[in-house]
């Protein structure tokens with residue numbers, strides 16, 4: 001094995017001068033209100049407005065001022081962020097624990113200068129050809145009927161990104177093919193998806209970079225059985241496409257060489273929607289739409305690589321995350337898209353941010369003495385307002401929120417869309433301003449409550465103020481703006497990882513559970529033999545009492 005060589009500097013952020021200044025800044029800021037910042041700066045809204053070609057972010061509702069921002073930017077400088085961004089752009093092996101660069105940006109450029117860019121361009125030509133054949137209905141199934149339904153089978157990065165983007169681009173869907181996604185090992189996922197479909201018109205796309213993922217291979221085998229039960233083994237060539245770095249294993253599975261598209265070890269799973277793994281997006285919409293998605297992401301790459309940090313949106317968002325996680329003790333962030341088609345974005349961002357930065361050792365393998373990635377969660381507004389927003393407004397935790405809102409809708413019903421925008425702004429305003437118990441008490445007294453009851457109820461109804469949020473907006477949700485939005489979060493994640501001195505591109509933490517599930521599966525079929533963990537042993541016994549036959553393999 002080659003030696004592990006890390007191109008990134010190893011700087012413990014807590015040893016920098018900026019870190020200590022930020023501790024003092026936080027102590028001072030915690031005495032203030034966000035409204036105080038507005039009263040000291042008439043231009044505050046404009047001063048904390050950040051613009052890129054496709055995405056705008058207003059960060060005025062945060063506990064920041066120019067002095068705090070200066071110290072956060074100094075932290076980035078002390079941690080040599082600029083050099084690390086350059087290393088990513090130059091294709092150095094920033095994923096040093098796996099001896100790999102992270103070249104997802106090379107998937108979304110029209111340049112073909114590097115070997116990888118050329119490979120990506122060749123792959124896109126193949127994708128374009130497949131789209132053309134399927135959209136023109138030249139690609140027919142075993143009985144000569146056109147393909148009408150495409151089932152994408154994959155998990156993690158081989159599912160979340162493509163599924164999210166295909167959903168977000170619903171207004172761009174074509175009428176020729178419907179794209180479905182199957183991910184779970186639960187057999188019901190595949191069975192429910194296939195129930196209304198016919199093998200004659202169904203094409204499967206199996207996406208697995210490793211071609212070794214249990215869920216995907218199990219579902220792919222079940223899909224193959226579903227097809228060949230009704231047709232010939234040789235018909236697989238008309239009904240299966242594979243996307244993988246292990247083309248040899250795809251061929252062993254029975255997939256035609258022509259129907260295999262590559263993935264590469266220089267693109268991490270959670271960054272693969274820009275690669276052939278994005279084929280379901282192109283098929284659900286059009287190949288041109290997929291290209292536009294890449295172009296939007298490329299624009300964000302250029303912004304990240306070339307913009308000074310003070311105006312660099314991914315860098316500023318990363319610094320804000322560090323500010324709240326490391327200096328305010330926040331352990332959660334919420335992402336709330338005020339757009340129904342973006343409802344899967346939090347799922348995608350969970351993998352992107354938590355699989356990347358959910359680490360507890362630094363690049364040198366030493367335990368972190370500071371927090372890394374917060375828990376990210378969220379769902380589409382306004383739905384969450386009628387459920388978990390209660391905790392955002394009155395719970396004991398401070399949870400910074402990213403509101404994401406397209407200013408214009410694809411719907412012609414602009415009046416209803418304005419409700420969406422109004423609700424988004426109302427949530428941000430309410431989180432910032434809250435409502436004091438005195439205000440509430442006054443209203444209650446006016447409504448006829450007794451002094452005692454008004455005082456008591458006012459405590460329950462009062463809303464703490466000073467809950468920070470960002471408004472991240474796009475003019476309209478288009479392929480370009482979606483691409484830019486997703487790339488924004490990718491670069492934010494990388495920038496934060498550099499300050500935290502961790503490797504954002506490996507994910508060793510997911511491996512042990514996979515091995516354990518194989519052992520337990522075997523034990524479930526063998527009277528619980530070989531299980532060492534007492535709790536698992538007991539659970540196994542409980543799940544397979546002697547009078548119940550073990551599951552058939």
Ligand SMILES: O=P(O)(O)OC[C@H]1O[C@H](O)[C@H](O)[C@@H](O)[C@@H]1O
Pocket residue numbers: 155156157158207208209210211212213216269270355507510
């Ligand atoms: O594409 P595959 O090799 O099937 O991997 C699918 C997913 O599984 C793994 O467990 C990783 O945690 C993910 O990063 C990856 O995207």
